[in-house]
Amino acid sequence: QKEVEQNSGPLSVPEGAIASLNCTYSDRVSQSFFWYRQYSGKSPELIMSIYSNGDKEDGRFTAQLNKASQYVSLLIRDSQPSDSATYLCAVRGRDDKIIFGKGTRLHILP
Amino acid sequence: NAGVTQTPKFQVLKTGQSMTLQCAQDMNHNSMYWYRQDPGMGLRLIYYSASEGTTDKGEVPNGYNVSRLNKREFSLRLESAAPSQTSVYFCASRQGWGQPQHFGDGTRLSIL
Numbered sequence: 001q002k003e004v005e006q007n008s009g010p011l012s013v014p015e016g017a018i019a020s021l022n023c024t025y026s027d028r029v030s031q032s033f034f035w036y037r038q039y040s041g042k043s044p045e046l047i048m049s050i051y052s053n054g055d056k057e058d059g060r061f062t063a064q065l066n067k068a069s070q071y072v073s074l075l076i077r078d079s080q081p082s083d084s085a086t087y088l089c090a091v092r093g094r095d096d097k098i099i100f101g102k103g104t105r106l107h108i109l110p
Numbered sequence: 111n112a113g114v115t116q117t118p119k120f121q122v123l124k125t126g127q128s129m130t131l132q133c134a135q136d137m138n139h140n141s142m143y144w145y146r147q148d149p150g151m152g153l154r155l156i157y158y159s160a161s162e163g164t165t166d167k168g169e170v171p172n173g174y175n176v177s178r179l180n181k182r183e184f185s186l187r188l189e190s191a192a193p194s195q196t197s198v199y200f201c202a203s204r205q206g207w208g209q210p211q212h213f214g215d216g217t218r219l220s221i222l
Contacts, residue, residue, distance in 0.1 A: 088152075103152060
């Protein structure tokens, strides 16, 4: 079983709509969860951190965490063409080890 | 504030050559990491240093060595480069327990 799983995409979303990106993880003791955005040819950039169950909002981004279901998601409201990128989910598990998913490619359609 | 700085940004090597990738961070972070990223493979951890004076193997350490020179600097060395090591290499750092990693801009390495 893969430790952090994401749908590779591409996920195509019309401009102005809500993009929903999902991530599941296998280690039940995971405590910290991160979303990174990576533009083509660039390095990963941290956009959200979430540590407790529920929602965390930052501008157009909302991270959602459900530890019982071992599920974390990222919602992007009012999607813009500049949101087109690969989104990486990262999970901190036992021994403070951070595991990255392979990422979901998001394409915002103008 | 520069964050995490990697040098060089691009490099082409011949099989068998050696080189060292440099990484420095100015955020006073305790932990530093080296990853490689290949198409379809995601980020794979090569080596990491949880604190100054310590280094540990990650998922794909074979063919690499590292040195944590001081708290700021963490270098990655390829002793005898192979075409399979053609990749984009990222250095990252983080403050400590539970904190996220911050990445450098990467080094694009091609081995012919």
